[in-house]
Amino acid sequence: MALAGGVGAGKFLRGLVRVVPPEALTVIVNTGDDIVLHGLHVSPDLDSVTYWLGGVGGRARETFRATDELRAFGAEGSWFGLGDMDLATHLFRTRLLAEGRTLSGATSTLAARFGVTAHLLPMSDDPVATHVEVSDDAGAAFDLHFQEYWVRRGGRDEVKAVRFDGIELARPAPGVVEAIEGADAVLLCPSNPIVSIDPILAVPRIGEAVAARRGRAAGVSPIVGGSPLRGMADKLLPVAGVEVSAAGVASYYAGRGLIGGWVIDGVDQGQAGRVRAMGIRVTVTDTIMVDDDAAERLARTALDTALGDQP
């Protein structure tokens, strides 16, 4: 099974379903980024994973005609660009939720519509919202929903702290803990540690369940050559006191007893020794997923790294 954020996870998982039968794979996805826009429940990470596994990742032919109109109206929330095809997903999910389905149920229905046979689970059916505490140019502190920080304000504010609103009351979605406990291997996708993987781990019982499986758990570094392949990990890792490097992230996970293995890119092979010194198996490989073949090789390596200690 795998813990996943958005696009980086989606690309990695396209490789993973070539290595293991998708029906045997459970993916637990971050929902801390979820946001209600125009009355619609938007789940960016669930959708990224669904779209990538469904073969429509990146939505190359997406258009933004509805969003353009909403912007012309001055509609609240229209700073977030929802594609026209993407809107259908949000409308469909929001209807299912309004009819009383859980987010898990809606996720599974949507995944089936995109032909995804891997089991996609939100980390929780309960609402969790990632917020960042920032200070503006004048030093005044204020609070932003993660999407406001990242999408609306382009990540320009200095982040003082990250928190997951609602996390104490959130329960793991049905099947999440069981999937971790019963998995042959637990993989941490190359997603943002602070705002993609940490919210999942912070749901009561999930972090503990992963730690209990650390001997079969491995992660793929989202940091290559000292910077993230995408996203804003370089801005957020320092907030948690984490060095922006492959070894820094390994240390961040290993320090909490979450992983037994770590996959880093060839450009970072100089850091392999530091990671091994943490008592972690390290594999050095090409982690840049230029295509599904590369993703498949990376997924196989990650799986081997997770299972390295197993007989």
Next chain:
Amino acid sequence: MALAGGVGAGKFLRGLVRVVPPEALTVIVNTGDDIVLHGLHVSPDLDSVTYWLGGVGGRARETFRATDELRAFGAEGSWFGLGDMDLATHLFRTRLLAEGRTLSGATSTLAARFGVTAHLLPMSDDPVATHVEVSDDAGAAFDLHFQEYWVRRGGRDEVKAVRFDGIELARPAPGVVEAIEGADAVLLCPSNPIVSIDPILAVPRIGEAVAARRGRAAGVSPIVGGSPLRGMADKLLPVAGVEVSAAGVASYYAGRGLIGGWVIDGVDQGQAGRVRAMGIRVTVTDTIMVDDDAAERLARTALDTALGDQP
């Protein structure tokens, strides 16, 4: 002021705002066709009038990518094609309603966004739903929302009766009765008498207010040469016992004391005598609105016909 349905009204009103200052014009629009689709409040007639007056009538460059996706999902309600730009309107209105605005308030906000300075009012802020009772090929009777009858089933069922659910409890939207009472002229747009104009007239107090102004009220026949220019009036007029002709519709309105004047097309001039025999002023003119100039001429004629008895 004018009573309006959808597209036919929209084209006519484009002419009318060239004849009278738009700020001085109030348009009362049918909401019996309104329907909730994908959780969104869709008001087809209000939108038609807004779009036509706003200069985007017909939405020539509209696309249906979200609807295509929803159809692929098998989403309930996706038999109704919502355009991508159009979706923005429904999302925006639905948000305004969810925030506690009335349909009048949302209509006025949307109209302003489209640069419409005429006062558009829904007939009521209360929900009214036009339903038809039909019988299928096997003779079994069942009930359909008007949009299901017309859009989903392509008007193929034999209609036994039309009713406006909720009409007894519906109150005229604020300003509606006052607009009729204070108007220089009351115009019935060339809209479907049964499912566009009748729902408006059936709202308690509105029909009575129009009848009280019949000396200044005139309509434009939606029937030209024995058939409707658009829509399904030919299927629905007989349900109300109305002859599908310019004179038939005149009789339908005049029999309820609603109009003092009636505008018919040149091809129907043979029916002018029948209408005059009802005690109604008749003007024969070209009623086909090929462009805004034609709509303007027709609107001027309708206004003159409404005011024909006035000193």
